[in-house]
Each structure stands twice: as C-alpha cells, then as structure tokens.
Amino acid sequence: MIILDFSTNHFEALDPTIHWQKNILDFWQEWTQEKDHIVARTSGSTGSPKEIKLPKSAMKMSARLTGKFFDLTPGKTALLCLPIEFIAGKMMLVRAIELRLKLICIEPKSHINADEIPSIDFAPMTPMQVEKSITALNKIQTLLIGGAPLSDPLRKVLLQKNTHCFESYGMTETITHIALKEISQTYFQTLDQIQIRKNDSGCLVIKTPYFEEEIITNDLVDIPWNNQFKWLGRFDSVINSGGIKLIPEQIEQKLKPFIAQNFIISALTDATLGEKLILIIEGKEQNIDIPENILSKFEVPKKIYFVDQFPTTVSGKLQRKEILKLL
Numbered sequence: 001m002i003i004l005d006f007s008t009n010h011f012e013a014l015d016p017t018i019h020w021q022k023n024i025l026d027f028w029q030e031w032t033q034e035k036d037h038i039v040a041r042t043s044g045s046t047g048s049p050k051e052i053k054l055p056k057s058a059m060k061m062s063a064r065l066t067g068k069f070f071d072l073t074p075g076k077t078a079l080l081c082l083p084i085e086f087i088a089g090k091m092m093l094v095r096a097i098e099l100r101l102k103l104i105c106i107e108p109k110s111h112i113n114a115d116e117i118p119s120i121d122f123a124p125m126t127p128m129q130v131e132k133s134i135t136a137l138n139k140i141q142t143l144l145i146g147g148a149p150l151s152d153p154l155r156k157v158l159l160q161k162n163t164h165c166f167e168s169y170g171m172t173e174t175i176t177h178i179a180l181k182e183i184s185q186t187y188f189q190t191l192d193q194i195q196i197r198k199n200d201s202g203c204l205v206i207k208t209p210y211f212e213e214e215i216i217t218n219d220l221v222d223i224p225w226n227n228q229f230k231w232l233g234r235f236d237s238v239i240n241s242g243g244i245k246l247i248p249e250q251i252e253q254k255l256k257p258f259i260a261q262n263f264i265i266s267a268l269t270d271a272t273l274g275e276k277l278i279l280i281i282e283g284k285e286q287n288i289d290i291p292e293n294i295l296s297k298f299e300v301p302k303k304i305y306f307v308d309q310f311p312t313t314v315s316g317k318l319q320r321k322e323i324l325k326l327l
Helices: 019-032 056-070 087-099 127-132 134-139 152-158 248-258 320-325
Strands: 002-005 037-041 051-055 077-080 102-105 120-125 140-145 164-171 176-182 188-190 195-198 203-207 215-225 228-234 239-241 244-246 263-270 274-282 303-307
Touching: 019 087, 037 056, 037 087, 051 056, 056 087, 056 176, 077 087, 087 102, 087 176, 120 127, 127 134, 127 140, 127 152, 134 140, 195 215, 228 248, 239 263, 239 274, 244 248, 248 263, 263 320
Parallel strands: 077 102, 077 120, 120 140, 140 164, 274 303
Antiparallel strands: 002 102, 037 051, 164 176, 176 188, 188 228, 195 203, 203 215, 215 228, 239 244, 263 274
C-alpha cells in the first residue's frame, strides 16, 4: 500500500521497479508536464476503439463535478485499485490531485483483502472486483461501480451492505462518468452541467461543459426527464429477425431470474429471418426452464448453445463478438 496525501503534500515513495507503482509514477509525471492533454484509448462506446486527446483542463473539470456530487472535500480518503493505464484509474489520480484527497494506492487486482486497506471514504471498482472483495466493502463508505453492468445477484448482496453503492455511466470520450445512480434506482442522474438528448436512432447524445462538440453514443436510452435516463441496450447489437427489431439486453433482463450462469442473447445469419435469435450460456450443457409467459414469441431463442468459458475485458465486461466466434 502506498499513500499519496495531496491534502498535506506528503507522499510515500513509489517504487519504479514494481510494475503497478511505475505506471502510477509515469502518469503522475505525464500529468505534471507542460503538455496540455493526455492521450487515452477509447473502448468503442461511440464507434471503433481509437486513441483520443483529452485536455487536462477537461479532466480537471470532470474531477470537480465528481467531487461535488460525492462531497469529496480535501483530506478525505480515496482508493486507487484500478489500472492507471485506463481512464478510470487515471481519473482517480486526477481527482486526488485536483480535490486534494488522501489517495490509498494498492496493486490493481480482482480480489482486495479487507486487511490491506484502511477505512476509505470513496472507492471506484469494477463489478468483478466488488464481487470478489465483499468483505473489504465494510471499510468503504461510498462505492462507485463501473466498467461493466452490475448483475442482479451482486446487486442483492450489495443492498444488504452499509456501503453506499452507486452505478456509473460513462466512457473515455466523456472522461469517465457523466451520470450516476444508486444501485436501488432505475434511472441514471446526470452530473451538474451535463446535458443529454436522443438522436433519431434513439441513442444517447451527451453535451458536457468541457467539450464544444456533442458526444454521440451507440447506447439506446429512455429519457423521461431532461437530466435522467434509462439504459436499454446497444444500437449496434440490435437484432433484426424477420423484420422485428430486438434489443438483446432487454431480453437478457427478462431471463436473468431464470439462468444462474453468465449468458448472452445474440444472433446467427438465417436464410429466412435474416438474423436468427439465439441464447448462449456459459458452462456445461443442461436443461434450461424458462416460463412461457416471460418472453414474447419474437423473443424466444431459436436455439441454445453452451460455451465452456466466456471471454471478458479487464473490467469483467463480456465480449459479445468473441463469444459468438466460439460457436
């Protein structure tokens, strides 16, 4: 554990021979250089993955918006347990610098032991980290979960904890989250000064106070009020089966109570339907009992496949295209 206390300017030494500490040191040095931007790589939320330049001034403003939402005042403790190579890790260090936080840095890994961290006011984690570090949550007052969707079983566990848990919506292009919601809620609430709308395709369009241009996403949303939205699914994953457009994520939501393993709804090319709806389940083949009234006739999978293990991203997000290739 390394403590970087930006409220008192007391910093423990980072060891450049240890990989994760060197990465923090490298980014910290990059941040303090005269260059006015940081180069980051997108994940593909607004199109193909690419490198983009993020102005440091915009990153500072994003940090302040998060600080205002969570009341992160100077001297409060925050945890850096995410890889600094990605935007979520970078922004945790930027928040600590900008908001003068006491930053507790530990090696990024999926399992965090309760005895390796002190009491923490604020910590961002991925769902995979949260699931494998339940006992450590007793030491965390506010938990920010992002990088991948939160599963219903994990949500139920977290609702029994005293930790104040939030889900986030954001991406590299928006400099991490632009909206948050408590895990018991349905709709995301945008941060201060963030504006949202839907385009003609039903996808979320974001206007931040730190970029002149709007950011057009591939995320289908419902916007009942100007500053709230519900995520429905990905536009680029919509399935057109016999002229009926189906959103896989909505079908998956209906199936979650009846399938314990990881699974996805996807499609294969079909001569008659164009795209044939299928269900892919992680694990050994077994009988799946889905009540008849759960899905509409168009949402019923034409075939069920089983795959030993699903490929995932570093944050634990399922890689749908790679899963489909395993069939």
